[in-house]
Amino acid sequence: MFIIYGVYFSLFYFLYYVIKKIFIISPELRQIPSLPLIQTIQFNFKGYLAREPLLHVTRNYLTESANKRGILKYFDILLGNWIIVVTNPELMKEVFQRADAFQKSSQNERKTSVAELKFIGYNNILFEIKEAHLRHRRVSNPAFTHSWPPELFGNLAIELFEVMDKTAEKSHTLDVFHFTKGFTLDALGLAAFGYNFGVIRGSGSELEKAYLTAVNGMSDMKYVIFPFLEKIPRFRRPELMNRIDYLNDVILNIIKERNQNLKFKKFKKVNNDNDDGDDYDGPRDLLYYMLKAEETQDNLKSRLTTEELLNDMKIFLVAGHDTTAIALAAAIYFLGINQECQEKAREEAIRIMGDEKKNIIPNSEQIKELKYINMVIKETLRIHPPAPITLFRRAQKDTRLGEYAIKKGTMVLPHIYASHHSEKSWEEPHKFKPERFTNEKDTANKHLPFGGGNRICVGMNFSYAEQRVFLTMLVRKYSWKVTEPSIHKGELQVVPTLFGLTVPKNLEIDFERRF
Numbered sequence: 001m002f003i004i005y006g007v008y009f010s011l012f013y014f015l016y017y018v019i020k021k022i023f024i025i026s027p028e029l030r031q032i033p034s035l036p037l038i039q040t041i042q043f044n045f046k047g048y049l050a051r052e053p054l055l056h057v058t059r060n061y062l063t064e065s066a067n068k069r070g071i072l073k074y075f076d077i078l079l080g081n082w083i084i085v086v087t088n089p090e091l092m093k094e095v096f097q098r099a100d101a102f103q104k105s106s107q108n109e110r111k112t113s114v115a116e117l118k119f120i121g122y123n124n125i126l127f128e129i130k131e132a133h134l135r136h137r138r139v140s141n142p143a144f145t146h147s148w149p150p151e152l153f154g155n156l157a158i159e160l161f162e163v164m165d166k167t168a169e170k171s172h173t174l175d176v177f178h179f180t181k182g183f184t185l186d187a188l189g190l191a192a193f194g195y196n197f198g199v200i201r202g203s204g205s206e207l208e209k210a211y212l213t214a215v216n217g218m219s220d221m222k223y224v225i226f227p228f229l230e231k232i233p234r235f236r237r238p239e240l241m242n243r244i245d246y247l248n249d250v251i252l253n254i255i256k257e258r259n260q261n262l263k264f265k266k267f268k269k270v271n272n273d274n275d276d277g278d279d280y281d282g283p284r285d286l287l288y289y290m291l292k293a294e295e296t297q298d299n300l301k302s303r304l305t306t307e308e309l310l311n312d313m314k315i316f317l318v319a320g321h322d323t324t325a326i327a328l329a330a331a332i333y334f335l336g337i338n339q340e341c342q343e344k345a346r347e348e349a350i351r352i353m354g355d356e357k358k359n360i361i362p363n364s365e366q367i368k369e370l371k372y373i374n375m376v377i378k379e380t381l382r383i384h385p386p387a388p389i390t391l392f393r394r395a396q397k398d399t400r401l402g403e404y405a406i407k408k409g410t411m412v413l414p415h416i417y418a419s420h421h422s423e424k425s426w427e428e429p430h431k432f433k434p435e436r437f438t439n440e441k442d443t444a445n446k447h448l449p450f451g452g453g454n455r456i457c458v459g460m461n462f463s464y465a466e467q468r469v470f471l472t473m474l475v476r477k478y479s480w481k482v483t484e485p486s487i488h489k490g491e492l493q494v495v496p497t498l499f500g501l502t503v504p505k506n507l508e509i510d511f512e513r514r515f
């Protein structure tokens, strides 16, 4: 009896709660235009129940309405809250720049699955806010501002081309995302903590398996929506937990070993930019530069704990892996659809690096000369941003955003994809036109694929460097077109993913070797 009453009560309470949230809204919210009811229902149900990718529901139900005024509110069923979507670039910049007023919504607010907690935790550079976030950033920023040796990416590209050529002996049609994903994980392992995952070579290391299992486990929607499942014996995932433990152990040991290694070789004062002020002769990776930044920090409270460092290493993998792989696959797609752009990119690469029939890794000087390829990269990130939205922001106090009053606690979402497809900011936004980036100044304020303000993607320059080397070498070695018939004729189709990342769906490309 009591149980039944309890269930009824909870049900009514839930309904009451939702209805209250939807209908009783503050005057501040009222002045912001709403997404029409029909689209709100389609957006929520197709997105959450039918599991259509975020990109598809965004294109179909949100983008046009949101861009009418550059700001809009909609009710999000899963979050049980009104969300203010911001697409006007000036308002987006304001949200990014006023980080004290519009903090990232704290991850402690949401129920997190055990897998996610164990894998990346709360205390990392991506999720922390305020002082703790600054602490992570202080150590990471200098590590990321070092220029990256082109060979880091170039040697992996050569490895990848060998594998592509072997695969092509059987069929010229290649699933590009599979290849770019191997490339970016290998690059990150080496760049972050000097570890070669060997994904390209297909050596299938235990660490690679553990990492991929952890990412998949964390992204399982069942557990994202119902984190309490893991408390029910039948739904526990012991194998997944073992893999995550293994992953943590391996990376932790790498950190400890490196620490030992660096302690041996006393840091000297840094005299000039080229002299790192030590006689350490191991890999100059992110871990090295971060430990070094820690060493010079006298205030022990400002240092990162080993666990925080470990979490950041894993965040670099998670945040940099699929995102850059998407960017590369999408660039290949758009150059495949727009053959004249591919020709131009190839002409540029050949003009700068010659047409000798062998792989050449561009050097730093040559990379600086790559104007058109750089424009291709930017246009790809505009038209197909790997991260179509940022994380949610929450107003920390009653404040204003442009002409709108915003109440404390309101959730605000800068919408990269919608903003990049606004006719107010971009002429013919659905057309792939690298030329729009001819003058940096025309686009700097509205091209926001990496977010902005003090939470701008810390890996932005790393990702650009990686893409420049890879695409330059790719256009010299291959010409390609999108395999016919293709599901991607009109627009690039994607699969559903946890953070809405725009991962292409079965993107098949016909490659032809030039040597």
Ligand code: HEM
Pocket: 125, 126, 127, 137, 188, 315, 316, 317, 319, 320, 321, 323, 324, 327, 385, 386, 387, 389, 390, 391, 392, 449, 450, 451, 452, 454, 455, 456, 457, 458, 459, 460, 462, 463
């Ligand atoms: C094309 C590739 C990439 C795209 C499109 C991208 C996009 C983004 C965006 C939009 C944000 C801001 C999120 C927000 O404000 O809510 C972000 C943050 C971040 N990204 Fe990236 N990213 C890329 C590559 C990378 C790489 C290669 C790394 C690491 C090596 C990385 C590491 C991070 C980290 C650590 C943050 C959090 C920064 C902070 O909150 O202080 N990303 N990224």
Ligand SMILES: *[C@@H]1O[C@H](CO)[C@@H](O)[C@H](O)[C@H]1NC(C)=O
Pocket: 144, 145, 456, 457, 458, 459, 460, 461
């Ligand atoms: C990227 O490089 C530019 C120019 O070198 C620099 O001004 C900028 O601060 C860097 N951005 C990040 C996020 O590291």
